[in-house]
Amino acid sequence: MRCLGDTKILKELIQLNSNPIDMWVCDYELKQSGNQKLRDITPTKVQVSCPYGSGLEFHPYTKTGKLSKNKIDVWSGNSYDYYGAHIFNTEEEAIEQYNNCIWEQIKSYENEISELQERKLKLEDKFINTDIVMETLVRN
Numbered sequence: 001m002r003c004l005g006d007t008k009i010l011k012e013l014i015q016l017n018s019n020p021i022d023m024w025v026c027d028y029e030l031k032q033s034g035n036q037k038l039r040d041i042t043p044t045k046v047q048v049s050c051p052y053g054s055g056l057e058f059h060p061y062t063k064t065g066k067l068s069k070n071k072i073d074v075w076s077g078n079s080y081d082y083y084g085a086h087i088f089n090t091e092e093e094a095i096e097q098y099n100n101c102i103w104e105q106i107k108s109y110e111n112e113i114s115e116l117q118e119r120k121l122k123l124e125d126k127f128i129n130t131d132i133v134m135e136t137l138v139r140n
Contacts, residue, residue: 020049024094025058025074027085028101039073041085043094046072048087 025046029038046058047067058072074085086101088094124132 020047023048024088024091025072025085026094026098028098041072043091043098
């Protein structure tokens with residue numbers, strides 16, 4: 001596995017080869033605040049190239065196996081704090097990493113739910129001269 005945080009390796013490979021390289025890319029990331037999807041790249045076969053020595057470009061293959069003119073945006077963040085998607089040589093590696101990303105997000109949600117449940121229980125104990133059962137009956 002390689003993470004695109006260090007593209008130097010890929011650029012060197014492409015420049016030595018002078019030809020684009022086929023690889024697999026994937027990622028799943030959420031913004032820290034608001035749990036909005038930042039990037040969801042299911043395992044996708046791409047052609048990685050570095051046209052005219054400029055930045056790397058990632059063009060996906062279509063379902064029919066043709067190279068798409070569209071590019072996949074594999075970068076997140078801003079110029080001071082960016083990170084890239086994960087790239088692999090094989091589809092199996094990409095699927096394994098994508099599943100790891102999903103698993104980590106699920107575990108993160110489970111931790112958040114547990115923390116919220118603890119906060120809720122503490123608040124329920126704060127009722128004065130009543131309890132959560134009575135308040136639920138009265139308010140519903």
